Amino acid sequence: MKNEKINYLREELFAIPDLNADSIAIMTESQMHGYIKTLETAVESFNSQKESLEAAMAEQDYAQVLGCLKVLAGSLSKVCADSLAKDCERQVAQYQDVDNIRHERLKAYVDYFLSTVTVLFDDLAHALEALDDEKAEQKQEEAPPEAQNENLIPDLLKSKLHTIMELNSEKIDAMTEEELYRYVDSIHAFQDEYPKQEKGLKNSIRIKHYVFVQQWLTAIEESLTKINADDLAYDCRNQINENKDFNSIRHEKLEAYLNYFLSTLSILSADIKALQLPKITAKPTVKAESDRETENEISFETEVILAGATEDCKKIFSIYKMIIFSHSLKTSLADTGHELVGATSSGAALAYLKTAKPDLFILDEDLPGLGAYAMTKKIREMGQRAPIVLTTSNITKNKMVKFMEAGVADFIVKPITAADVQKKVSKHLG
Numbered sequence: 001m002k003n004e005k006i007n008y009l010r011e012e013l014f015a016i017p018d019l020n021a022d023s024i025a026i027m028t029e030s031q032m033h034g035y036i037k038t039l040e041t042a043v044e045s046f047n048s049q050k051e052s053l054e055a056a057m058a059e060q061d062y063a064q065v066l067g068c069l070k071v072l073a074g075s076l077s078k079v080c081a082d083s084l085a086k087d088c089e090r091q092v093a094q095y096q097d098v099d100n101i102r103h104e105r106l107k108a109y110v111d112y113f114l115s116t117v118t119v120l121f122d123d124l125a126h127a128l129e130a131l132d133d134e135k136a137e138q139k140q141e142e143a144p145p146e147a148q149n150e151n152l153i154p155d156l157l158k159s160k161l162h163t164i165m166e167l168n169s170e171k172i173d174a175m176t177e178e179e180l181y182r183y184v185d186s187i188h189a190f191q192d193e194y195p196k197q198e199k200g201l202k203n204s205i206r207i208k209h210y211v212f213v214q215q216w217l218t219a220i221e222e223s224l225t226k227i228n229a230d231d232l233a234y235d236c237r238n239q240i241n242e243n244k245d246f247n248s249i250r251h252e253k254l255e256a257y258l259n260y261f262l263s264t265l266s267i268l269s270a271d272i273k274a275l276q277l278p279k280i281t282a283k284p285t286v287k288a289e290s291d292r293e294t295e296n297e298i299s300f301e302t303e304v305i306l307a308g309a310t311e312d313c314k315k316i317f318s319i320y321k322m323i324i325f326s327h328s329l330k331t332s333l334a335d336t337g338h339e340l341v342g343a344t345s346s347g348a349a350l351a352y353l354k355t356a357k358p359d360l361f362i363l364d365e366d367l368p369g370l371g372a373y374a375m376t377k378k379i380r381e382m383g384q385r386a387p388i389v390l391t392t393s394n395i396t397k398n399k400m401v402k403f404m405e406a407g408v409a410d411f412i413v414k415p416i417t418a419a420d421v422q423k424k425v426s427k428h429l430g
Helices: 004-015 021-025 028-058 063-077 082-094 103-139 145-149 154-159 171-174 177-206 210-226 228-241 250-274 287-296 323-332 345-355 372-381 398-407 418-429
Strands: 302-304 314-321 340-342 362-364 388-394 409-411
Touching: 004 021, 004 028, 004 103, 004 177, 028 063, 028 103, 063 082, 063 103, 082 103, 082 398, 082 418, 103 145, 103 177, 154 171, 154 177, 177 210, 177 345, 210 323, 210 372, 228 250, 323 340, 323 418, 340 345, 345 372, 362 372, 362 418, 372 388, 372 398
Parallel strands: 314 340, 314 362, 362 388, 388 409
Antiparallel strands: 302 340
């Protein structure tokens, strides 16, 4: 399996909150091959394991119930669902005395556990299916030249796009040929991004993580704006504004809206796919050997995600493995007037830093590619002198010394709050 396929699946798995993203991020290509086989085996085995557990529970065969739970805990551990595995192991340890088990209490846990794990394995199955779809798409034969030329006729493209009622036809009609081709590329980008956005949003509302819900909605709203689905983008923006106060959210109401909203987007995505729009990409240019090396890392994009900054604003550069986390920083910095640029790998960062000099770096410790420590040293070797703030899940004296010697100026310990970000930005940028 090619490196880009590995990275595609890795990004899909990052969107599943029950998985340990840190463990997946540091896997080598060889380890990812083995991990994929483990996922396939676990997904295939889950239904029979679930049926065995349900049957044992129905017969009140508690020894068998505990045995089934142990098997599932092992499967969860293998697929890096560490929190669920540990929770299951703790429950098994509590019920060792099978003669004194309270049936209602154990049944409540088993029902909860199976519902949670079923969602996880469904997500894993979809991720593997998406990988197969991606492979199949890459293997499709190219259309004959005459068919490609026909698909590139601007009027024909516009007439196809007019059949999608969610898209703004007036804006499409006003596009020049070059703008139209760029717009079609944006349509394809939406098709590629939406499945991950949908999955991330569904998982976030399921576990009632409203900060992530808002971040995924923000990412979706920006995707819709790029493809001129203006009414849907406006509706999404209103929901973001209405649900800013996480303490006052009515879960059932928000969940109902998201179900409706995602069903609408799924129809939009299906309608776009049915158009079979041509992929219009520029011919690749010959790259230097050093550029090819960085491209072997996780696929990346560099994106300005906070526009409208003042002329004397400062430029903040964030480097996170998923763009969604840079969008979280965007929310935290919305009132500062600074410009935020986000990259999703060390390769993207190094390419950007060849011509740019940010005023502040916000770097995540769990960075794919070079890794945060090596990336910090590389930033300094390139002559960049702006302060570097490292976000990390834990901090120790040894880690502080190590990273400060490499060039880190400050730290933010996760979970990150808007106040934490604003405080550090104010400290280093005044």
